[in-house]
Amino acid sequence: MRCFLQKKTWVSIISVQLLCIVLLYWTATTPPSVDVGPNQSHKALNVLQERLHNVQRTYKNIPYVIKESVASRLALNGCVCEADKKPAIDLPFAQLLFPRVWAQNDFHTAFQEAELAKVKSRRQQEFNSFRQRYQTPADFLVIAEANSPLQYPTQGIEVRPLRTVVIPGLALKEKSRPLHTVNLTATLGTFDVSATVDGVSVKGVAAMHMTLSSSDLDTLNRQLQFITYTNTLFHPKTADTVQFETDGHQSVFTIKVGHPVTPKLYYSGSTNEYNISALVTIATKTFLRYDKLQDLIDSIRKFYRTVTIVIADDNEHPQPVTGPHIEHYIMPFAKGWFAGRNLAVSQVSTKYVLWVDDDFIFTSNTKLEKMVEVLEKTTLDLVGGAVREATGYTASYRHTISVEDGGEKGDCVHIRNGYYHTIHGFPNCVVADAVINFFMGRTDMMLQVGFDPRLARAAHLEFFIDGLGTLHIGSCDDIIVNHASKIKLPWGKLDSEKAYEKFRYYSPNSSQIKNRLFFFKNRLQCISSN
Known part of the structure; x- marks a missing residue:
């Protein structure tokens, strides 16, 4: 009996030591927190x-x-727009034969005198942010x-x-x-x-x-x-x-x-607080799920009453979707998932666009202000959140993507679960290459990458593969949107739900289309993932 107790004691001691070693190793290998703020280039400058x-x-x-x-030909730190002087005698057809230069110098008059100083200050702030993001x-x-x-x-x-x-x-x-x-x-x-x-x-x-x-x-x-x-x-x-x-x-x-990149700045008011209605547009695509779409709209309005919602709709028999700050765009029947994303994002005029599926539900944890803060204070182009399923499971879907040179046969893409490092100042946020389909991005950058309209049904990672090397992406697991329950017994499904599943999951050419795009458009020979 005594021998047995001694063995048990030794086993306990060794187990504790092994646990300590594992914890030390885990701590040592935890990715560091890295500052991805827009001011890092100034240190080198x-x-x-x-x-x-x-x-x-x-x-x-x-x-x-x-x-x-x-x-006289050298560029100076200043510019003027000057019109040619009008000739003393205005001859017929003189403008055709000797075209004069015209000039406009009154853009500032588009603003009231009382607000002009604030507009100039905000413009300079946005321009400084633009330069910091695009200069290395x-x-x-x-x-x-x-x-x-x-x-x-x-x-x-x-x-x-x-x-x-x-x-x-x-x-x-x-x-x-x-x-x-x-x-x-x-x-x-x-x-x-x-x-x-x-x-x-x-x-x-x-x-x-x-x-x-x-x-x-x-x-x-x-x-x-x-x-x-x-x-x-x-x-x-x-x-x-x-x-x-x-x-x-x-x-x-x-x-x-070459020509310099022309700034594309967004004026969202002179207030220091984040005006979500002026900064963010919510975009979604709907097909055969008007009931879920209405639930999404109702949940958004509980927290953001004046944020514009853009809806792309490719139903065969569209139903009206009305309400304040709602833009409803009808597409050709079954035009597809990425075509709908393209249409919705193309109509956004705010600095940021939030993408949501039509069966998501906003809660008190769906903090758009946090997403805006991350994008405003870092060089990230896009930040994803997390989706909570009806079962209670929450997924943030973080991946890294790497491209391996494959020579004449084409390259290899390797997709792995995980991320690179946490973001300094945002402990719940990390840098990754792909995130879940609940994300907020800079509108101009999302338009630059675009969504391939040939991907009509199931598609997601394809956007991030297209954006690799262009988009700087993050993910925050404390910004959460709920997912409507998908658990239904077969005999309890509506005809619209059955039709949706048929279009979504049983498209005969979907896989073939993806393979053709991967092979030719992205010049790939293979893809691996875990």
């Missing part, structure tokens, strides 16, 4: 700006003469200080189509010699100088190849500070490759050519 300032303040004591014909450290100017004798910008130079820009950071760092020489060669533009420096020979002005030489190195470097590049050949989303050479050394850097 501050470092790069300090280095750039150090480069630019050299050779200030060497005089120069402005070359007005070139300097890879866009900032970086100067490669001379490890070889050549100093040059490694990234961050951009020029508008057919416009001119100064190339910053060019310099030659070498020992004194009788003659110092550098060469510049481009393929999509020409070089010039915005100012001239005495004692420097410049050959190849307004040409794709330029040679500069001087017996004095500092004088040559001063002249290099005024080198300009003018784009002469424009192709969207391209870059010129510039060769920068001296005796025995060669470097290459790029100049991006």
